[in-house]
Amino acid sequence: MIPPDLRGRRARDPFWVTVNAVFNGIQRMHSIRKPVVPYVRPVDRTFPLVVREMRPEAEGVVSVRLSAPESGVLPRWQPGAHLDVRLPSGRRRQYSLCGDPEDRRAYRIAVRRIPDGGGGSAEIHDELAEGATIVGDGPRNAFPFLARERYLFIAGGIGITPILPMVKAAQKMGADWRLVYAGRSRASLPFLEELPSERVTVRTDDEHGVPEPADLLGGAAGAAVYCCGPAPMIDGVRAAFVPDGSSLHAEGTLHYERFAPPAVSGEPFEVELRRSGLTLEVPGDRSALDVIRDALPDVPYSCRQGFCGTCRTGLLDGEADDPGGDSMLICVSRSKGGRLTLDL
Template sequence: MSEIPPDLRGRRDRDPFWVAVNAFFNGLQRVRSLRTPVIPYVRPVDRTLTLIVQEARRAATDVVALRLAAPDGGVLPAWQPGCHLDLLLPSGRRRQYSLCGDPADRRSYRIAVRRLPAGGGGSVEVHEELVEGRTVRVQGPRNAFPFLARESYLFLAGGIGITPILPMVQAADRLGAGWRLVYTGRSRDTLPFLDELPHDRVVVRTDDEHGVPDCAGLLEETASGAAVYCCGPAPMIDAVRAAFVPDGGSTLHYERFAPAPIVDGRPFQVELARSGVTVDVPADRSALDAIREAVPTVAYSCRQGFCGTCRAGVLAGDVDQRAPSDPAPGTMLPCVSRARGGRLTLDL
């Protein structure tokens, strides 16, 4: 008679040593699962809104003011003075425009755009395409120019630079703070929203009546500890920055509508891997400007390193990162950043 098998299926008993090893590792895995929290999948939030142009009116020479609202008249996301919207234009261009309405109005957003025929085409598209009844996609509001609570303010606005300043003036008035606004421009007909400002606290200085303003003179009456907010053309901001003295705790806050001039750049080359084109970047121009001459469709918006629209992958080369915020690894913002060496290769 043959030997009876260890079990009915003819299998041997498991080796006690391997049983113990298996139990040990199973227990270790359970302990690790308790210590390591399970991170649930987070679905990305799409903050794009589709709005309708409720009103389009002339606010000054070559300036159109648009009032945007939800198609169903619903409540819009809240915003604070200094916020802007990203407009996703029908052409695919992305442009940023300051909100210049009343933050208490949750049913509409107001922006104002000056037509710049020699610009990148965004302002012309806004003037010609965003007529009343047209829909447009936007993202935001976002704030890169925050308004701080202070006891006194000096506001300096140059032309279309009144757009972020106007809600700040209204907020300062509601706070009961002391404030003064100096509003500059080429002529009175080029100054939008002049009729919405209280004339007793606003000084209007136009080039045709008073000549080009002396920014040091504009700052002479700044109250001790005041917050100075400035928005306008790049030469105006540069002059204000050069003349500003932080006396008595006063602070300077500014927002540019154009990129700052490049004063310490060195020439380099950028190879565009997808198109196989190599472009030369002069010392006084941005990589973005040089790239756009070869690839006009490259996306961009603020040109100051804030929005990230022009972000490109870096395939080779050492980058001199000059963006105000930390870039994503292996990328650069060619609107402001440059090469440390003589050549970069980008995924464009």
């Protein structure tokens, strides 16, 4: 028994002093390691859309006018934005908005039929009808239109869809702008009648031959160049546009958006689909998505360029060149070495 001190107070037992200190320390560490995190309610950006009008715009191109049920107000968007569309079949695709950003009652998209595509364009052309309801998600903008004094727009075929609202915005701003519009023939170019002819140069393969990148970039000095079209057009423009001090493009900027995925190049690897019990070889010139779709045609995808997130898939084992950690975008991501095991 521990004797009391001179004032009659009983001394504290060293054992219990130690136990109390350890207990308090654990409590403090627990409060530091597990802070209280407020609940954040996820935002649902999806909404129903009704097909109000379907109209032929060019050979193989149809425009679709969409509005909210009861003609409600739609989310705002800026030139260059796209809309994720979930079709009645469940397919999810992305289309540039090509209507009037100030019209909050309607969206407009345009779709070119792609015979060897993934079926989305064929469904819209052959099965979608006025009065049908689809689901929209967005809008999102991966091709923002920036305020500049001078613009050169370059559009190839259906690539006019994100460019068209930009052209109209530049006209409204009073900016100096010009558009080079290329395609197979005039009959294949949608919305040509909506463009002011005095500022538009039309170059068609049947009249002028396939244009060289230098022809498309003529007069681009000091301009913000916005380009959308087939991959060969974009690759050629990128290679020809050299904004250095000795170039005609000095002080200019180049902005582009692909409506088809770029060519795939990388090392081959294996991908194991755990739930399906399959192991597939992914060659260097194909994406994991392309190979997986051969075996699982219903695997979801949309942009095939790595920004929409539709094809993000759980990564169970292996290391991918994707910052997602425990998941990967199978349309663009590849193995950093060895087999990847996916939750498919």
